[in-house]
Amino acid sequence: MGGMLLGATLLCGIGSTAFARATSAPDAAPRATVRDARQRAVAIVAKMTLDEKMALVHGLFPPLAKGKTPNELIPSAGHIDGIPRLGIPLIRESDASLGVANQIEQRKGDVATALPSSLATAATFDPAIARAGGAMIGAEARAKRFDVLLAGGVNLTRDPWNGRNFEYLGEDPLLSGTMAGAHIAGVQSNRIVSTVKHFALNSQETGRTVVDARIGEAALRMSDLLAFEIAIETGKPGSVMCAYNKVNGDWACENAHLLNDVLKRDWGYRGWVMSDWGAVHSTAKAANAGLDQESGQELDRQIYFADALKADVQAGRVPMARLDDMVTRYLTGLIETGAYDAPAGVAQAIPYAAHAEVAQRAAEAGIVLLKNEGNVLPLARTAKRVVLIGGRADVGVLSGGGSSQVRSVGGAPVEIPLTSGAAMSFARVTWHASSPLLAIRAAMPQAKVTWIDGRDPAAAAAAARAADIAIIFATQWTTEAQDVADLSLPEHQDDLIAAVAAAQPRTVAVMETGGPVLMPWLSAVSAVVQAWYPGQRGGPAIANILTGRVNPSGRLPITFPAATSQAPRSAPVGLDRLSTAEAQAAADPGHASEHQLPSFPADYVEGADVGYRWYEKTRAKPLFPFGHGLSYTGFAYRNPVVTGGATLSISFDVVNTGRIAGADVPQMYVTREGSNAPMRLAGFRRVTLKPGQSTHVTLVAEPRILADYDTKLPGWRVAGGRYRVALARNASDRSIVSTATVRAATMKP
Ligand code: BGC
Numbered sequence: 001m002g003g004m005l006l007g008a009t010l011l012c013g014i015g016s017t018a019f020a021r022a023t024s025a026p027d028a029a030p031r032a033t034v035r036d037a038r039q040r041a042v043a044i045v046a047k048m049t050l051d052e053k054m055a056l057v058h059g060l061f062p063p064l065a066k067g068k069t070p071n072e073l074i075p076s077a078g079h080i081d082g083i084p085r086l087g088i089p090l091i092r093e094s095d096a097s098l099g100v101a102n103q104i105e106q107r108k109g110d111v112a113t114a115l116p117s118s119l120a121t122a123a124t125f126d127p128a129i130a131r132a133g134g135a136m137i138g139a140e141a142r143a144k145r146f147d148v149l150l151a152g153g154v155n156l157t158r159d160p161w162n163g164r165n166f167e168y169l170g171e172d173p174l175l176s177g178t179m180a181g182a183h184i185a186g187v188q189s190n191r192i193v194s195t196v197k198h199f200a201l202n203s204q205e206t207g208r209t210v211v212d213a214r215i216g217e218a219a220l221r222m223s224d225l226l227a228f229e230i231a232i233e234t235g236k237p238g239s240v241m242c243a244y245n246k247v248n249g250d251w252a253c254e255n256a257h258l259l260n261d262v263l264k265r266d267w268g269y270r271g272w273v274m275s276d277w278g279a280v281h282s283t284a285k286a287a288n289a290g291l292d293q294e295s296g297q298e299l300d301r302q303i304y305f306a307d308a309l310k311a312d313v314q315a316g317r318v319p320m321a322r323l324d325d326m327v328t329r330y331l332t333g334l335i336e337t338g339a340y341d342a343p344a345g346v347a348q349a350i351p352y353a354a355h356a357e358v359a360q361r362a363a364e365a366g367i368v369l370l371k372n373e374g375n376v377l378p379l380a381r382t383a384k385r386v387v388l389i390g391g392r393a394d395v396g397v398l399s400g401g402g403s404s405q406v407r408s409v410g411g412a413p414v415e416i417p418l419t420s421g422a423a424m425s426f427a428r429v430t431w432h433a434s435s436p437l438l439a440i441r442a443a444m445p446q447a448k449v450t451w452i453d454g455r456d457p458a459a460a461a462a463a464a465r466a467a468d469i470a471i472i473f474a475t476q477w478t479t480e481a482q483d484v485a486d487l488s489l490p491e492h493q494d495d496l497i498a499a500v501a502a503a504q505p506r507t508v509a510v511m512e513t514g515g516p517v518l519m520p521w522l523s524a525v526s527a528v529v530q531a532w533y534p535g536q537r538g539g540p541a542i543a544n545i546l547t548g549r550v551n552p553s554g555r556l557p558i559t560f561p562a563a564t565s566q567a568p569r570s571a572p573v574g575l576d577r578l579s580t581a582e583a584q585a586a587a588d589p590g591h592a593s594e595h596q597l598p599s600f601p602a603d604y605v606e607g608a609d610v611g612y613r614w615y616e617k618t619r620a621k622p623l624f625p626f627g628h629g630l631s632y633t634g635f636a637y638r639n640p641v642v643t644g645g646a647t648l649s650i651s652f653d654v655v656n657t658g659r660i661a662g663a664d665v666p667q668m669y670v671t672r673e674g675s676n677a678p679m680r681l682a683g684f685r686r687v688t689l690k691p692g693q694s695t696h697v698t699l700v701a702e703p704r705i706l707a708d709y710d711t712k713l714p715g716w717r718v719a720g721g722r723y724r725v726a727l728a729r730n731a732s733d734r735s736i737v738s739t740a741t742v743r744a745a746t747m748k749p
Helices: 034-046 050-055 118-123 127-143 173-188 217-221 224-235 256-266 284-289 307-314 320-337 352-366 436-443 457-465 493-503 538-547 580-587 612-617
Strands: 078-080 091-095 148-150 193-199 211-214 239-242 272-275 368-372 385-389 415-417 428-432 448-452 469-476 507-513 527-530 600-603 635-643 649-656 662-664 667-672 680-684 687-689 694-700 708-710 715-718 721-728 736-742 745-747
Touching: 034 320, 050 307, 050 320, 118 127, 118 173, 118 352, 127 148, 127 173, 127 352, 173 193, 173 224, 173 680, 193 224, 193 256, 193 320, 217 224, 217 708, 239 256, 256 284, 272 320, 284 307, 284 320, 307 320, 352 538, 385 436, 385 457, 436 448, 436 538, 448 457, 457 469, 457 493, 469 493, 493 507, 507 538, 527 538, 635 721, 635 736, 649 662, 649 687, 649 721, 680 694, 687 694
Parallel strands: 091 148, 148 193, 193 239, 211 600, 239 272, 385 448, 385 469, 469 507, 507 527
Antiparallel strands: 078 091, 368 527, 415 428, 635 649, 649 694, 662 687, 667 680, 667 721, 708 715, 715 745, 721 736
């Protein structure tokens, strides 16, 4: 969202609204099928005047829209008045990637349940957890009177330093698309709309409103677009949000190829395309290219989809049929999801305690045990003195910044305003009130558990030496609108960890980071626990993992590089081209519209070989591979049988060979023999097993993962022949590989 929030007059919050007791969507007409929805929408549009149509294709940005509507403006991202004459509901929009957002507490005192970062949810490899998170957020949003949620971020992680990696679902199109789809379906189970965003290739925050993402058509279809395609197929989002950046020369929100050709023609998408906030640059071009609605209109240089669009329609520069289609699509998205017939007009009470359990479950399933030498974890019950160091683990856990920021239940025990940078006007460094210290104390009543802040490495080392075990909480804050300049832990934390590890052989590092960081001290510590931003129940989730109440089961949805030089680019593109002021303006739409900033290209040379595929292609050994994650028990894969034919499948038994229950994520990677293409994740399944228990699993390859996109066809082409299939624990594991023959086939785009 634009950076004008801070200076804007914020209207009253929703805290005082009378509550009705219910948390689910009211009963209304049964859900419409897509066809019914479109037909109904067409019939409604047929009754509308030109001005009524115009009113629905641009939305207000509430902080800057005082006096522009007779209706209550809830401080949030968006507002579109309804048309009572036709029964069209008023629609309120909120950010909601990780919970109902309330950036810089624009609605004073309005809290919501904060999930862990999306990357943590991705690390569960469990669509049911993604769906439960979405359902929880949707219920809270409806209870807070929001009808459309700006959620479903599915941009692939191309650069490990992208400031929004924590809001996305990692680097693999199948995993990201599947998890995003499940999340969206969960949100929409409340009969409200979720977007999928940011369409497409908003892969970096540096200069996000001017960067031109450049990539070949086939590579794009096989990577970022495939993630969107899968998310749209499985989640059926009512709306797609187009991105700030350019794609191959055209702004994403006026990119006819992306919007008209790919999304609407090839994928048959029937909902509406809304712009990102401040991402519109034209009227006729954007409308004719497929943009259906201008969001947060006050953030654009001018309001393109009001008077200017009306004039273009009247002059025939935008056909009336196109305007009708824009409105029809908006109504179709609302009708199809149920939001139209059950608008979220009445505030409701929220079962926060039950929702906190959803957040805790996601955090526990998403925390990844990266290293556990000598089984230092789970913490020995005999440990008497445990010292926690740093990370404000006394009071809470870190969260990521930007439009996704949730003011969580329990508040923010630490909140640091920014004094510089592109996110300055709409982000603060915020901790959720969920103390690892208190949770570990409660879980280890036999031990004396203390905390020191870690500012003085010598004092931290002394405290570590005097204890039986030291647990360092390392933090890396990341935010929308800024990329991290390098992958090292900030504020000398590497030195702190090295000093503590030198003093205490049993040192555990708990990482609260947006994404991967470098770990120069890795060999010196016994264990590393990747906790991501663990959400408002992060404290107990971390304590349960450390003490073994919960067996770690997360798997990396993103490669951890051993060195920055392993990534396809060595730094955020454009960082060196923009002055500080320009970088700020280019990332912050509230200011970008006031400047004429030069565009610059980002060439995605890795093409479709994003993340782990790039590492395989360049033969680079990462610090930790995609898919990696340890457990306190062991799993064996037995009797693998690979079958070919129309696609590939692999059947096998997974056995829990250890002494405690746990969850495993067997992964299937495939490539055509002799193709030189890196192996691709084609299937995965999370399974939970008791000690000694086994289960039979069949993974069936998603056909588009076997295929290459053929622009001449156009469509997907599976080359017939022998394929290699790896049943693996991570993207680098080649211990079980077989082959099978797949029939040649083509599929529509
Ligand atoms: C972000 C979107 C967000 C929107 C509304 C933009 O700056 O890129 O993800 O939904 O603001 O807050």
